[in-house]
Amino acid sequence: ESLVHWPTQKMNLFQSVTSALDNTLASDPTAVIFGEDVAFGGVFRCTVGLRDKYGKDRVFNTPLCEQGIVGFGIGAAVAGATAIAEIQFADYIYPAFDQIVNEAAKYRYRSGNLFDCGNLTIRAPWGCVGHGSLYHSQSPEAFFAHCPGIKVVIPRSPVQAKGLLLACIADQNPCIFFEPKILYRAAVEQVPVEPYTIPLSQAEILQEGSDVTLVAWGTQIHVMREVANMAQEKLGVSCELIDLQTILPWDTETVCKSVVKTGRLLISHEAPITGGFAAEISSTVQEECFLNLEAPISRVCGYDTPFPHIFEPFYIPDKWKCFEAIKKMINY
Amino acid sequence: MKNMLTIISNALCRITGRNVGAQTVSELLIDLSEYVNVTSPPAVPALAQTQAQTQRQPPKPPPVSTRAPAAQLVSAQADQLDTPGTRAVVSRSFADFTSQATFDIKKCDVHRLEEGPPLKAELTREQGLRYYRIMQTVRRMELKADQLYKQKIIRGFCHLYDGQEACAVGIEAAINPSDHLITAYRAHGYTYTRGIAVKEILAELTGRRGGVAKGKGGSMHMYAPHFYGGNGIVGAQVPLGAGIALACQYQGNNQVCVALYGDGAANQGQLFESFNMAALWKLPCIFTCENNQYGMGTSVERASASTDYYKRGDFIPGIRVDGMDVLCVREAFKFAAEHCRSGKGPIVMELKTYRYHGHSMSDPGVSYRTREEIQEVRSKSDPITMLKERMLSNNMASVEEFKEIDIAIRKEVEEAAQYATSDPEPPLEELCNHIFSNDSPLEVRGTNPWARLKSVS
Numbered sequence: 027e028s029l030v031h032w033p034t035q036k037m038n039l040f041q042s043v044t045s046a047l048d049n050t051l052a053s054d055p056t057a058v059i060f061g062e063d064v065a066f067g068g069v070f071r072c073t074v075g076l077r078d079k080y081g082k083d084r085v086f087n088t089p090l091c092e093q094g095i096v097g098f099g100i101g102a103a104v105a106g107a108t109a110i111a112e113i114q115f116a117d118y119i120y121p122a123f124d125q126i127v128n129e130a131a132k133y134r135y136r137s138g139n140l141f142d143c144g145n146l147t148i149r150a151p152w153g154c155v156g157h158g159s160l161y162h163s164q165s166p167e168a169f170f171a172h173c174p175g176i177k178v179v180i181p182r183s184p185v186q187a188k189g190l191l192l193a194c195i196a197d198q199n200p201c202i203f204f205e206p207k208i209l210y211r212a213a214v215e216q217v218p219v220e221p222y223t224i225p226l227s228q229a230e231i232l233q234e235g236s237d238v239t240l241v242a243w244g245t246q247i248h249v250m251r252e253v254a255n256m257a258q259e260k261l262g263v264s265c266e267l268i269d270l271q272t273i274l275p276w277d278t279e280t281v282c283k284s285v286v287k288t289g290r291l292l293i294s295h296e297a298p299i300t301g302g303f304a305a306e307i308s309s310t311v312q313e314e315c316f317l318n319l320e321a322p323i324s325r326v327c328g329y330d331t332p333f334p335h336i337f338e339p340f341y342i343p344d345k346w347k348c349f350e351a352i353k354k355m356i357n358y
Numbered sequence: 359m360k361n362m363l364t365i366i367s368n369a370l371c372r373i374t375g376r377n378v379g380a381q382t383v384s385e386l387l388i389d390l391s392e393y394v395n396v397t398s399p400p401a402v403p404a405l406a407q408t409q410a411q412t413q414r415q416p417p418k419p420p421p422v423s424t425r426a427p428a429a430q431l432v433s434a435q436a437d438q439l440d441t442p443g444t445r446a447v448v449s450r451s452f453a454d455f456t457s458q459a460t461f462d463i464k465k466c467d468v469h470r471l472e473e474g475p476p477l478k479a480e481l482t483r484e485q486g487l488r489y490y491r492i493m494q495t496v497r498r499m500e501l502k503a504d505q506l507y508k509q510k511i512i513r514g515f516c517h518l519y520d521g522q523e524a525c526a527v528g529i530e531a532a533i534n535p536s537d538h539l540i541t542a543y544r545a546h547g548y549t550y551t552r553g554i555a556v557k558e559i560l561a562e563l564t565g566r567r568g569g570v571a572k573g574k575g576g577s578m579h580m581y582a583p584h585f586y587g588g589n590g591i592v593g594a595q596v597p598l599g600a601g602i603a604l605a606c607q608y609q610g611n612n613q614v615c616v617a618l619y620g621d622g623a624a625n626q627g628q629l630f631e632s633f634n635m636a637a638l639w640k641l642p643c644i645f646t647c648e649n650n651q652y653g654m655g656t657s658v659e660r661a662s663a664s665t666d667y668y669k670r671g672d673f674i675p676g677i678r679v680d681g682m683d684v685l686c687v688r689e690a691f692k693f694a695a696e697h698c699r700s701g702k703g704p705i706v707m708e709l710k711t712y713r714y715h716g717h718s719m720s721d722p723g724v725s726y727r728t729r730e731e732i733q734e735v736r737s738k739s740d741p742i743t744m745l746k747e748r749m750l751s752n753n754m755a756s757v758e759e760f761k762e763i764d765i766a767i768r769k770e771v772e773e774a775a776q777y778a779t780s781d782p783e784p785p786l787e788e789l790c791n792h793i794f795s796n797d798s799p800l801e802v803r804g805t806n807p808w809a810r811l812k813s814v815s
Contacts, residue, residue, distance in 0.1 A: 063655055066725070089625035089661045090592055090653055118591065121627070157514040159576050161590035299803050329790065329811065330802050335514070335576040336565030337789040 034216040039209045042184035042217045043072040043149070046191040047110065049221035051080045054108050056145075057195075059085045061095060061112025069114060070151055070210050096122035096148060100130050100200070103146035108195060113150040116204055117164040122148075130200040131175030144198035149191070152180065152204035153245050154296055154342055159335040165244075165297040170202055171274045171306060177201040177226060178273040182247040184215040189224030190271060197226060206245040229277035231284070235266035238352055239284040241293045241307060243270045246343070250294060253348040260349075263356055273303055281307065282314045289320035290355045294343050299327035321358035324351040458482045459752045463686045469669045469676035469706075475693040479685035486749045489531065489684050491763050493523040493742045496547045498771045499556050500715075503546065503563055507719045511779055512563045516577045519547040521714040524741035525648055526551045528687025529616060533695055538606070540586040540599045541618035543578040544648075544713075548618075552585035557774035566781035573784040574792075593619060593626030596645065600632040603643035603704070614642040614698045616691075622653025624667050633671050633704070640703035644694045645671065647708045648681065654717040655726040671706035681709030682739040712739070791815060 037045060050057045059073060065087045067074035077085040088095050092113055099111035113119045119126075126148070134142035154163040170178045177199050181187035187205065194201035232247070233254060242250045247269050254265035266284050270276055285291050291311055293304035304325040311323060326343040334341050460480050468474040500520040506512045519526070526547040529539070541548050549559050554570050562569030563577055570580050571588075580588040586602065589595040599617020606613040619629065624647050636643045647667040651658055658665045668676030675697070679690040687709060694705045712735045716723025723732070749755045790802040790813040799812040 066655065069654075087656060087660065089656075090622040091625050091627060093627055094625075120591075159514050159578075161578070162515065329804055331790055331793055331813075334574065334789060335579075336573050336783055337786070340786060340789055 032218040032220055032222070034218050036214060037184050037217040038211050038214045039181075039184050039187055039205065040070050040072045040211070042188040042215075043191060043205060044074055044076070045217065045219065046188040046195075046221070047073060047076060048079070049192065050108065050110070050195050051076060051084060053221070054195075056106060057084065057108040057110065058102065059110045059112070060088050060099070061149075062088060062090060062114045064112050068112065070205075070207065072149070072205075072210075073112070092118055092121040093125055096125040097129065099146050099148065100125060100133070100143045103143035103200070104133065104141055106145065108145045109143075109147070110195065111146065111148045113148060115162055115164075115207075116150040116152040116166050117161045119148075119150055119166060123169070126170070126176060126200070126202070127173045131173050133175075133200075135175060142198070143200050146200040147191075147194045147203060148201070149203045149205060151207035151210070153206045153208060154333070154338060155208045156338065158207075158333070159338070160333050163296075163333045163338070165204070165295065167204060167243075167273045167295075168297055168301055168303045171303050173274075175200070176274065178204070179226060179271065180204045180206070180244040180273060181271070182206070182244055182269055183209070183213050184217045186224060186269075186271065188217055189222050190226070192221055193223040193226050196223060201226075204244070208245055224271075227272045227275050227277055229271060229280040230269045231266060231280065232269055233265065233267040235264035235288065237263045237288055238265045238290040238292060238355060239281070239288045240265050240267045240348075241270055241281055241291065241304075242268075242295065243273065244295075246294050246296065249343070249345050250348065252345045253352065256345065256349050257352050261353065261356060263352060265352070270307075276307070278310055278314070282311060285311050285315045286318045289318050291319075291323045292326065292348065292351055292355065293323070294326040294348055296328050296342055298330045299325055300330050302327050321355040324355055326351050454753075455483055455756075456752055456754050459748075459754060461685055461748060463683060463689060464680045466680075466686070466690055467668065467678040469666075469671075470673075471675045471677065474677060475679075475686075475690045479689050481685060481748075481754075483749075483754045485531070486745065486754055487759070487763070489527050490742065490745055490749070490760065491767065492527050492530075492551060493684065493745070494764060495556065495767050495770070496520075496523045496526065496550055497742060498767050499550065499559065499774070500546060502771045502775050503560065504715065504719065506560070506564065506775060506778070512577075513565075514576055515543075516563065516719040517544045517717065518715040518719070519544050519713070521735070521740075522648060522650060522681065522711045523547060524684040524687055524744075525681050525709045525711055528681075528684045529646070529691050531684070531688040532691030533614065533616065536584065536611075537613050537695070538584045538586065538599075538602045538615040539618070540589070540595045540602065540615065542589055542592060542595055542620060542623060544620070545578065545580055545588040548585060549580040549582060549588070552582040554580065554582045555774070556771055557777040560774045560778035561781050564778045564781075565783060566778060567784040567788075568777065568781040572788060574788060593623040593628050595619065596623070596626075596629045597632045597635075599645070600636045600641055600643050600704075603636065603641035603698075604639065606642055607639070612699055614644055614695050616644045616646055618646045618648055620653060621647060621649040621651065621658050621665075621667060622656070622661065623647075624649075624670060625662060629670075633674055633706070636704035637671070637674050640701060642698035642701075643704040644691070644698060645674070645704060645706045647706070648711055649708055650711050650713045652713075652717070652726065655721065657726065666708075668706055668708035671704070674704050674706050675702075676706040676708065678708045678710065681711030682735075682741045682744065684741055684745055787812070787814075 064073045065077050095111050099109040102109040130143050153165050167178050179190050179194055181190045191203055194203050240250045250267055254267050257263040257265050293307050295302055308323040326348045328341055460478050463479050466474045497520050500518045507516050530551040558570040562571055562580055565573045567573050578588055578590045596617050596619050599615050603615040649667055653661050668678040677690055680686045697705050790811045792815050793813050795815050799814050802811045802813045804811055
């Protein structure tokens with residue numbers, strides 16, 4: 027793509043987020059960043075150095091009140107500021123659920139386009155981390171997917187993270203940006219230093235294939251890459267890997283076109299299976315591509331339990347479970 | 359002066375064959391007086407491990423306390439109030455132990471109250487030794503958890519309570535085991551004071567089947583009878599506490615609920631919703647803010663428009679208490695429990711306390727406060743040292759007794775750690791159990807359409 031020739035710097039995920047925020051604060055004088063502990067750099071170091079560079083009236087701490095943080099953010103956005111709110115863990119977003127669903131999502135609709143809080147972006151660390159247990163590992167994208175009016179975006183890597191975050195900030199709709207916390211340090215790429223955006227609501231085909239379509243987002247993409255390799259080596263099965271990137275509104279066209287080609291679909295996410303976002307994808311695909319399906323659509327997801335403490339390795343949809351699902355689909 | 363102390367103490371050690379020297383002048387005087395006694399007619403051996411009860415009455419026995427055994431601390435190794443002493447006492451000719459003393463305690467700031475808790479607290483020898491033992495156990499248990507975490511035997515999130523022991527012990531001393539208590543995630547101390555053994559706590563931290571929550575909860579989710587946890591979401595436990603208080607009122611059982619939260623949680627909206635409901639319906643709820651000056655890394659001045667947390671209940675009376683003094687905490691909570699039981703409605707308590715560790719094990723605790731500050735609190739206001747010194751200077755116990763208690767605690771914690779490390783992990787079936795309450799096993803959908811697990815509850 028056109029990014030190829032830009033000057034880049036080696037960055038991990040949290041550094042790429044810092045870079046995106048840095049670009050935003052530099053170019054947009056109305057941009058403000060707030061949340062719990064963002065001033066010193068944040069618990070995941072996503073805002074390191076920004077307060078020193080841009081001042082304490084633009085990067086500031088809030089007290090411990092998620093509902094207040096998001097409500098305050100909506101107000102700031104409606105009045106014209108580019109408000110970037112941080113919720114410390116996605117697990118803590120629920121006190122703000124009412125504000126997001128009832129206020130942020132419906133502002134434009136209920137005012138007949140007189141007002142909107144499109145300038146609001148909410149960032150939150152997301153997903154399992156190996157030892158997070160019940161309240162530091164959740165993936166709540168399915169709760170928000172059920173709410174027209176907001177956008178939900180999940181990157182898989184530093185380059186995607188910066189581009190998608192800048193796209194969310196620029197987008198004239200309230201966006202929730204979930205950052206896979208396990209990748210904050212683990213994922214490292216050469217990321218362009220200058221700002222750039224990656225289009226929202228466009229799924230990306232990472233690998234073309236002819237036998238099975240694999241759909242995932244965030245951390246699970248890396249698991250699926252391994253699964254695709256395993257399928258190729260051990261079963262001779264060619265997999266097409268799609269990163270959904272935007273959960274809401276999602277790119278139905280790319281996924282359906284792929285399933286028309288391959289006839290088999292495997293969707294995987296960490297969140298519990300019942301009512302997880304894979305259910306929505308599965309339902310839509312069977313509507314659109316019914317006659318093209320060679321096997322029932324497979325979902326490999328977390329169990330219908332709270333995210334466990336000691337049982338995490340058994341709970342997560344690892345590569346073996348996904349591989350097993352592919353085998354069953356091929357032999358259907 | 360210190361040198362003199364060391365020289366004399368070392369000499370005494372050589373003469374008597376003792377291993378450990380005196381640390382303070384009062385200890386040295388006690389050691390010397392003992393030396394004098396050793397050369398006089400036979401004394402009962404100090405190191406007997408039996409529960410020999412022969413405590414000699416002092417020459418002028420002070421009035422026996424007729425207070426109800428409110429100071430009964432429930433624990434797996436709890437002693438009953440009427441068996442004096444946990445160890446054999448060195449029977450000395452002159453230096454008998456004082457069985458009870460009265461101490462001056464700090465005056466508490468009050469809000470919307472005509473009078474506050476008393477300015478004096480009575481402490482019996484048994485109570486003192488018991489409080490010491492419980493506080494020291496919590497301290498050692500937390501330090502052991504720190505050690506296990508650094509060895510990666512405990513993983514995940516671990517929020518330690520050392521420095522704040524006086525709060526848990528003081529509260530427990532003031533309420534009954536039938537009263538209720540709920541707190542946030544810094545819960546190991548309360549789990550112990552509410553009756554769970556150290557080994558079950560450590561096994562829960564390591565995620566083993568012998569853990570108090572079967573290994574399924576971890577550090578933040580420990581429970582006991584009349585102890586509702588152990589809650590991860592900040593502030594979420596306070597409306598629960600108000601609800602428990604409502605149940606007490608409804609059932610007319612004269613019980614109260616202590617709902618604890620931190621200075622960070624004091625800014626959560628749901629607290630104020632709870633305050634309103636509790637005051638409106640006069641619920642017997644003691645809302646307690648454990649103010650350890652920092653909400654994770656944010657100091658109270660930077661998070662709260664008003665740091666007078668005892669006043670934040672506005673229309674609810676409040677008391678600010680020195681949370682480093684176990685007697686102060688006890689007296690204040692006796693007052694508060696009485697207030698609630700008499701039907702006057704809720705009350706807000708603020709315990710000014712301090713934590714030595716960072717917010718959790720992933721926080722070094724020194725990027726937002728200085729080491730000097732931590733050291734200063736440790737040397738001037740440590741709750742365990744304070745109690746110990748009070749008892750020693752009033753001749754209520756001997757240094758050996760404290761040392762014996764320490765040794766026994768160390769052993770208990772060590773054994774608990776052994777258990778926690780060697781106990782097997784819970785079986786895989788536990789993954790799905792206890793999601794719902796169901797009569798017949800419920801089928802749980804798994805990671806793919808062919809994987810089905812059973813949930814038993």
